[in-house]
Amino acid sequence: MEITRVTAYCISFGLALAACQPNTGKQQETARNTATDTLVYTYKDYIKYSENLIKTSETTDTAFFSASYPVFDDSTANRFVQTALLGDDSTTVEEAASTFIGEFDRFYASDSYPRIWTSESHAKVYSITPTYLGLAIHASSYTGGAHGNYATIFKHYDLQANEWLTLNDMVIPSFQNELAAVAERYFRQQENLGVDQSLEDAYFFDGGQFSLPDNFAIEPDSMLFLYNIYEIKPYVNGQTELRIPHTDIERLLSDRAKRIIAELNTQVKP
Structure with missing residues (x-):
């Protein structure tokens, strides 16, 4: 069976193959x-x-x-x-x-x-x-x-x-330019790019200007930003994860974000 494509009816994931079955x-x-x-x-x-x-x-x-x-x-x-x-x-x-x-x-x-x-x-x-x-x-x-x-x-x-919560609820909007600047530093390190190296040739950033996706996850020690396929790279390169430690952006976080992070870090591990 072939790989699948996202449709308007659902968001879907998986690698499982399906054999024919009754229509139930x-x-x-x-x-x-x-x-x-x-x-x-x-x-x-x-x-x-x-x-x-x-x-x-x-x-x-x-x-x-x-x-x-x-x-x-x-x-x-x-x-x-x-x-x-x-x-x-x-x-x-x-x-x-x-x-x-x-x-x-x-x-x-x-x-x-x-x-x-x-x-x-x-x-x-x-x-x-x-x-x-x-x-x-x-x-x-x-x-x-x-x-x-x-x-x-x-x-x-x-x-x-x-x-519902969005990035604006986690990072104070007026601080998001600073968030992007910190993130770009980590992105360049991760991608082995020089400080002034152009982003236009190998990436799909608009006008070669680095930007963060709205797609993020909150983890105990960092914020994870995920670029899905086609967002910044060709299909063959797949997804790109970018993690930014909370220690570098704590001053940019909202009180709600700090509360959630504190709760994640105080949970007892099974």
């Missing part, structure tokens, strides 16, 4: 909570296959939609997960799967040489504290073309204030 949606729940987690949760797995088979001389296969995500006892946290995963708090995983498989079935009926479509969405708890929930959504999908796409997207939620 299957769900499975697996406990994943640990002693350090504030909210108890389990992971739910769901997969739906198309009934339309694509046969070759070597294999028989079909399109599928697969998703996994944490389910909490807290309804507000669950709405956050659903919206982060699907982009819509009114769409269920089952509805997104039916839409994706339905589009494939229409494509199958109209194409003389149809290709398998695949879509996988996997949301995992990246960080959790008494007041904060961070998700990492790993995504990949394929609906035709030379290759598929994949992405990792981080989403953040303040459990205390019941609101």
Whole structure:
């Protein structure tokens, strides 16, 4: 089966291959909570296959939609997960799967040489504290073309204030130019670039000007910024991670960010 491409219906991830199966949606729940987690949760797995088979001389296969995500006892946290995963708090995983498989079935009926479509969405708890929930959504999908796409997207939620968080909530906006300057220093070190070496030839930065993505994760000792494929490098180079130690940017962080970091560092390790 071929690599997949991100679609409008879901954010998806995975390397699993699917053999042909009946057109049913299957769900499975697996406990994943640990002693350090504030909210108890389990992971739910769901997969739906198309009934339309694509046969070759070597294999028989079909399109599928697969998703996994944490389910909490807290309804507000669950709405956050659903919206982060699907982009819509009114769409269920089952509805997104039916839409994706339905589009494939229409494509199958109209194409003389149809290709398998695949879509996988996997949301995992990246960080959790008494007041904060961070998700990492790993995504990949394929609906035709030379290759598929994949992405990792981080989403953040303040459990205390019941609101989504962005970079502006973590780093004071008036300090973000300084954040970018610190980040560029680490980026150049990581990429073995000189202080004045141009970024125009090997990277996709607009006008050769370094910039940070909005896609970030909060870790106990650093902020992780993730550039997905095509953002700053060709597809073949994949994703680029850039970590900036908190010690270098502590003065730029908001009080909320400092609170979350303190909670991450005071959790008892299992």
